[in-house]
Amino acid sequence: MPDVGRVLDARVADRCAPTAGLGLRSPHYADAAAAAAPGLWFEVHSENYMVDGGPRLAWLETIRARHPLSLHGVGMSLGADEAPDPDHLARLNRLVWRFEPFAVSEHLAWSTWNGAYHPDLLPIPRSGEALQRVADNVQRTQDAIQRTILVENPSHYLKMADQHQYGEIEFLVELCRRTGCGLLLDVNNVYVSANNLGFDADAYIDAFPGQYVAEVHLAGHSADPRLGDALLIDSHDAPVCAAVWHLYARLVARIGPRPTLIERDDELPAFDVLLAERNRADSLLRALAKCR
Amino acid sequence: MSVTQSLRGFQEAFAHALQDGGAHDTKLTAPTAQPGFLVYRNTVMKGCIDALVANYPAVARLVGDVWFRAAAAAFVRQGPPQHPMLVDYGAAFPDFLRTFEPAAELPYLPDVALLDRYWTEAYIAADQTPLAARTIAECAPHVLASTMLVPHASARWRWFPDQPIQALWRCNREEANTDGLQTLVWRSEGALVVRPYATVEAIELSAGGCAFMDACAAGAPLSDAGLAALDAQHDIDLSTLIAQLLHVGAFAEMLQ
Numbered sequence: 001m002p003d004v005g006r007v008l009d010a011r012v013a014d015r016c017a018p019t020a021g022l023g024l025r026s027p028h029y030a031d032a033a034a035a036a037a038p039g040l041w042f043e044v045h046s047e048n049y050m051v052d053g054g055p056r057l058a059w060l061e062t063i064r065a066r067h068p069l070s071l072h073g074v075g076m077s078l079g080a081d082e083a084p085d086p087d088h089l090a091r092l093n094r095l096v097w098r099f100e101p102f103a104v105s106e107h108l109a110w111s112t113w114n115g116a117y118h119p120d121l122l123p124i125p126r127s128g129e130a131l132q133r134v135a136d137n138v139q140r141t142q143d144a145i146q147r148t149i150l151v152e153n154p155s156h157y158l159k160m161a162d163q164h165q166y167g168e169i170e171f172l173v174e175l176c177r178r179t180g181c182g183l184l185l186d187v188n189n190v191y192v193s194a195n196n197l198g199f200d201a202d203a204y205i206d207a208f209p210g211q212y213v214a215e216v217h218l219a220g221h222s223a224d225p226r227l228g229d230a231l232l233i234d235s236h237d238a239p240v241c242a243a244v245w246h247l248y249a250r251l252v253a254r255i256g257p258r259p260t261l262i263e264r265d266d267e268l269p270a271f272d273v274l275l276a277e278r279n280r281a282d283s284l285l286r287a288l289a290k291c292r
Numbered sequence: 293m294s295v296t297q298s299l300r301g302f303q304e305a306f307a308h309a310l311q312d313g314g315a316h317d318t319k320l321t322a323p324t325a326q327p328g329f330l331v332y333r334n335t336v337m338k339g340c341i342d343a344l345v346a347n348y349p350a351v352a353r354l355v356g357d358v359w360f361r362a363a364a365a366a367f368v369r370q371g372p373p374q375h376p377m378l379v380d381y382g383a384a385f386p387d388f389l390r391t392f393e394p395a396a397e398l399p400y401l402p403d404v405a406l407l408d409r410y411w412t413e414a415y416i417a418a419d420q421t422p423l424a425a426r427t428i429a430e431c432a433p434h435v436l437a438s439t440m441l442v443p444h445a446s447a448r449w450r451w452f453p454d455q456p457i458q459a460l461w462r463c464n465r466e467e468a469n470t471d472g473l474q475t476l477v478w479r480s481e482g483a484l485v486v487r488p489y490a491t492v493e494a495i496e497l498s499a500g501g502c503a504f505m506d507a508c509a510a511g512a513p514l515s516d517a518g519l520a521a522l523d524a525q526h527d528i529d530l531s532t533l534i535a536q537l538l539h540v541g542a543f544a545e546m547l548q
Contacts, residue, residue, distance in 0.1 A: 047376040052445075053419035055490050075376025081299040088375070113307045117373040119339030120332055122306060123323075130299045157328030163297065196328060224331070233331055 018257035018289065020282035021070070022274055023264055029059040031271035033066060039282060040275075041068035041102070043261050047075045050091040060099060070103040070215065070259075071095060075117065078137045078151065079110035079124040089144035096145045103215055103259070105150040105184045106141065108134065108172065121154050125163035126171045135178040142179065150214050151175060152184040155234035156193035169207055176212045183209075186217035187248045188240065188263075192232045205247050210255025218248055218281060219263040237266035239277060249284060257285040310336055311369070340368040343378035348385060348408045350464040351401060363392060379416060383409060400455050407461040407494070410448035410485040414492045417446035422488040422541030428534070431546075437515040440547045441508045446487040447542050451480070451502035451524075458483035458496050465494075488541025495540050500525030501533050505542065 019039025024032055032042055042063060049056055063069070073092065076084050096104060109121035124130050142148055153168060166174070172183055185208055194201035220238030224231035240248075240262065252258065262278045297305075309324040310333055323329060344364040345352050352360040367388045373381045386405035389395045395402070422444055431439060452458070458481045463473045482497040484505065497505070503524035507517035518530050537543065 048379065050377045051379065051416035054416050054487065056416075058419075058490060079299075081303055085375070110303060111376065113303050115374055116307070117376050118307065118310060118336045119343070119373065119376070119378060120335040122303075122332060125297065125299065125302050127299065133299055157331045158323045158326050159328075160323055163302070163323075224327070227327055231327060231331070233335075 018259050018285055020260045020262065020278045020285060021068075022262050022278050023072075024063065025265070025268055026056070026059075027268060028271045028274075029063070033059070033062050035067075035271075035275065037275060037279065037282075040278070041070065041259065043070040043072050043263075046071045046073040046092055046095055046104075049095055050088075064099050069099055069101045070105065070261075071099070071101045073104070073106045074119075074121065075111055076106045076137070076141060077110045077112040078106050078134050078141070079108060079122070079130065080113055080137075081130075081133055082113070084137055084140055084144075085112065089141065092141070093145045096147070103150055103184075104145060104147065105152055105215060106138075107152045107154055108168075108175075109154045123154065123156065123158055123160065125160060126166040126168065127163070128165055131166065131171060131174055131178075135175055138175065138179040138181050142181065148179075148181050150182045150184040152186050152217065153189055154193075155186075155189040156197050157231065157233075159197055169204070169209070173209055173212065176209075182214040183212040184215045184217060185213050185251070185258075186219070186263075187251060188217065188219040188221055188244050189234055191241075191244050191247060192221050192234045195229070195232045201243075201247055202250065205251050206254065208251070208255075213255060213258055216248065216251065216258045216260040217263050218244060218260060235266060236263050245280075248281070252284065252288055257288045260285060309333075311372070337365065337368060339378070340373060340381070341365060343373070343381045344368075344385060347379070347382050347412050348405055350408050350461050351389075351405045353464040354401065354404060354460075355398070359394075363389070363394070366392065379412065385409070400457060400460055403450070403452050403455065403457040404461045404464065406450065407457065407483055407485065408465070410450075410483075411465070411492055411494070413448055414446040414485050414487040417487060420445045420544045423538065423543040423545055425535065425538040427546060428538060435548065438513045438548065440511060440513050441517070441543045442545045442547060443505060443509050444486050444488060444542055444544045446492075447484065447505070448486070449482065449484040449497055449502050449505045451482040451497075451499050453480045456481045458494070462494065484537075484540065484542060486540060486542050493540055495536070498525055498528060498533070500528035501537070504533060505537070508543070 017039055021041035021043055024042040024044050049060055051057065076088065107121045110124060111118050111120060111122060138149065138151065153172065175181060176183065190201050190204050194204060218240045219236045220240055221232045222235040222238055223229050224233055260281045262274060262281060264274055341361055341364040367385055371384060386402045386409055389402040389405050456476060456479055459476055482499060482502040483494060484497040485492060485494045500521035504517050504521040507520040521528050521530060521533065
């Protein structure tokens with residue numbers, strides 16, 4: 001079997017040095033366009049730019065002219081038991097050609113079903129049947145945009161052990177083997193899921209196959225208003241917590257530096273506050289790169 | 293471990309439980325009965341409502357957060373989003389408000405919502421360079437009469453009889469503009485919303501102006517569009533109207 005991981009690593013290294021980036025939200029457009037931090041890149045939710053015209057696309061052109069970009073989808077519904085919407089694939093393809101992102105990612109989740117879009121990342125039972133369906137959907141997506149995508153590990157809120165035939169890592173690795181896709185490891189999702197389902201986050205991070213990881217996400221979470229810390233929610237509305245930073249350091253010490261994103265979607269602070277958080281990840285990556 | 297359900301069966305039951313709030317499928321009783329299931333249900337509903345708050349800011353400001361979120365939740369239950377581009381969600385919300393009983397006391401609300409929707413449609417419409425005023429000025433009068441003015445891809449307009457919808461909308465759409473409400477005159481009013489370049493513009497438009505734009509959109513030559521404007525408003529000054537429309541960027545091109 002060819003060493004898919006090594007091929008992927010080389011390709012990713014060509015596209016973007018393993019520096020840290022920021023999720024881009026519209027209140028920060030002007031700051032993002034003017035930002036000059038070395039290695040700074042931005043990530044957007046693809047769906048926010050699937051419009052015919054207007055200021056969003058114009059700003060993204062401006063920012064893309066100065067910084068690398070990655071496209072992160074929340075609506076392809078790879079985990080649904082139906083093929084991706086051809087119109088949605090065509091819209092994604094237009095964005096990919098126009099903005100030439102260094103990475104295109106999606107989630108191991110579903111959101112569209114029977115003509116309705118549920119704006120969340122809903123869970124799947126990890127069965128052999130689901131694996132084949134998700135692999136087909138990843139393949140269709142990759143065929144449509146003529147490049148490989150990255151698939152992100154989800155946050156978990158439900159105990160579904162009796163529904164699963166595969167462990168999550170095993171499932172993701174098999175997906176990479178079947179489709180040539182890579183993985184986006186969201187460290188906060190691991191922390192939240194470990195807390196909610198009662199598994200060991202360190203052990204999960206240690207077992208995650210570094211050769212497939214082409215991007216890392218870091219984000220904040222919040223406690224459920226009723227249940228408190230027993231149920232953590234992947235809310236992207238707070239700074240990255242200390243425990244997630246420790247998991248991240250543990251990960252990159254083992255697998256080496258990877259493009260790393262600070263994700264913030266809600267309770268948006270000033271751009272400089274987010275940039276400082278991003279610089280923290282960037283400093284760690286640069287130190288590691290020198291050591292290796 | 294045993295897999296108890298097909299992927300399709302799992303999704304059918306999960307989507308059903310998200311929408312109706314109950315867990316009728318016994319096979320799914322365990323996941324949907326867990327406290328964590330509420331995270332999904334709440335996130336889905338919050339995502340839809342937040343999108344409507346973002347897309348209907350003037351309505352939200354007029355009625356307040358609690359009223360708006362309750363109305364939005366009722367709308368979401370009738371018609372969840374059909375695709376993941378949430379900036380475009382809620383095209384049917386103005387019509388929903390026309391039949392939403394608690395809104396009956398606020399007869400202006402559906403049309404204020406319509407202008408919010410026009411704003412969104414203009415915001416995401418295809419980019420087009422607007423027709424320059426001098427292009428028309430350079431046209432010989434006998435040619436001008438048979439010329440058709442094509443509305444800009446982002447242009448939306450509507451005449452509102454009996455209600456100052458444009459002023460109500462403007463005062464509630466713009467964060468700092470509450471002075472306008474003090475001097476509000478209750479009268480008929482029209483509005484034109486267009487995005488010629490980066491910024492969405494909105495102007496008050498007369499009854500004749502709305503009729504003129506309707507005629508242009510239907511492909512009428514300038515002479516017929518002018519007559520339509522005069523039919524709707526006998527005292528309209530056509531050259532001032534056309535200059536006003538060209539100035540705001542309401543047209544994309546002229547065709548002979």
